[in-house]
Amino acid sequence: MKYQDDNFYIDRVLSGDVSAYATLVAKHKSLVFSIALRILNNREDAEEIAQDCFLKAYRSLKFFKKKSKFSTWLYRIAYNAAISRTRKKRLEFVPMDNYITQNYSEDKEPETIIGLEDHEQTVLIDRALKGLSDDENLLIALFYKGENSIEEISNITGLSVSNVKVRLHRIRKKLYNEISEIMQQKVNRQ
Amino acid sequence: MVMEENNLNKDDLLGRLIQKSSPDNPSDDFVDRIMEKVQAMPEFSDSKKTIYSYLRSILPFIFLTTVVFLFLFTSDLPFFNYFPGKEYFTQTFVPYFVSFLESFKVLISSKYISFFLTLVFAAGVLIFIEMIFSRRTKDFFLSKGL
Numbered sequence: 001m002k003y004q005d006d007n008f009y010i011d012r013v014l015s016g017d018v019s020a021y022a023t024l025v026a027k028h029k030s031l032v033f034s035i036a037l038r039i040l041n042n043r044e045d046a047e048e049i050a051q052d053c054f055l056k057a058y059r060s061l062k063f064f065k066k067k068s069k070f071s072t073w074l075y076r077i078a079y080n081a082a083i084s085r086t087r088k089k090r091l092e093f094v095p096m097d098n099y100i101t102q103n104y105s106e107d108k109e110p111e112t113i114i115g116l117e118d119h120e121q122t123v124l125i126d127r128a129l130k131g132l133s134d135d136e137n138l139l140i141a142l143f144y145k146g147e148n149s150i151e152e153i154s155n156i157t158g159l160s161v162s163n164v165k166v167r168l169h170r171i172r173k174k175l176y177n178e179i180s181e182i183m184q185q186k187v188n189r190q
Numbered sequence: 191m192v193m194e195e196n197n198l199n200k201d202d203l204l205g206r207l208i209q210k211s212s213p214d215n216p217s218d219d220f221v222d223r224i225m226e227k228v229q230a231m232p233e234f235s236d237s238k239k240t241i242y243s244y245l246r247s248i249l250p251f252i253f254l255t256t257v258v259f260l261f262l263f264t265s266d267l268p269f270f271n272y273f274p275g276k277e278y279f280t281q282t283f284v285p286y287f288v289s290f291l292e293s294f295k296v297l298i299s300s301k302y303i304s305f306f307l308t309l310v311f312a313a314g315v316l317i318f319i320e321m322i323f324s325r326r327t328k329d330f331f332l333s334k335g336l
Contacts, residue, residue, distance in 0.1 A: 021225065022221055055228065126211050176204065
């Protein structure tokens, strides 16, 4: 389904068309649920938090100033609600000296992936993503699936911009390694 | 080579692969359940101030204005038939305030009453500060998505 800009639905909700909120929920439910799931590690709790998050966002919609993207605001509500539920510590700060010593680029794309069928690529990336921690999956989801910028992820998670960057670089590197390993295993089996 | 910011490309192979990964989806009736609860909530147009809440919010100002007017109209002091000037200040205004402040002497002559008044004053200040900050922080955090 092709969606309009979030502000279009927000204006409709604020002018009394409550049903427009269903479109906002449908549009963002996957990532809100994903954020909660990565933090809580339990589908039922994640669904409850995701639901609370949408209800809280609805109640507070008139306070939304449209200075940031609605999705960033919503994901931040979800992130904070999930963190509060677990009393888990927030994402950890990564020192910059580690970044400098560990982030020499090995960001090579395994070319063999390109030859795979679509469904094979999906299976492959799902398997590679399982090799990441929940925190890493959360950042990847926000960056790639939520299409948030590094600054927006920084706003959502409370990490500094440079820390988000460092983490994303590391996660990408780790993912490429995971993919290469899986591909290697596949080749060995053949 | 240390990676630069520009290297974080969303549209590379990895980005395209991640877009293909299976999404985390909540249960099928997720949207319906939320909308059921949303429909039960008051509409935004209802959130406008009712007459009762409006009257309640202006009540302190009405009370204060009434007290001031009663004081002015029942006072023996010629508030309305004299334009303030130096003479008015020295002959009327200052003596009035002197007598007004002296009346408080009775209140603070007893240490028990002084203690009690200090407590009431401190509590009043705290309640006032709490009222201001709780309203502001609520709006602030909601607008920030916290």
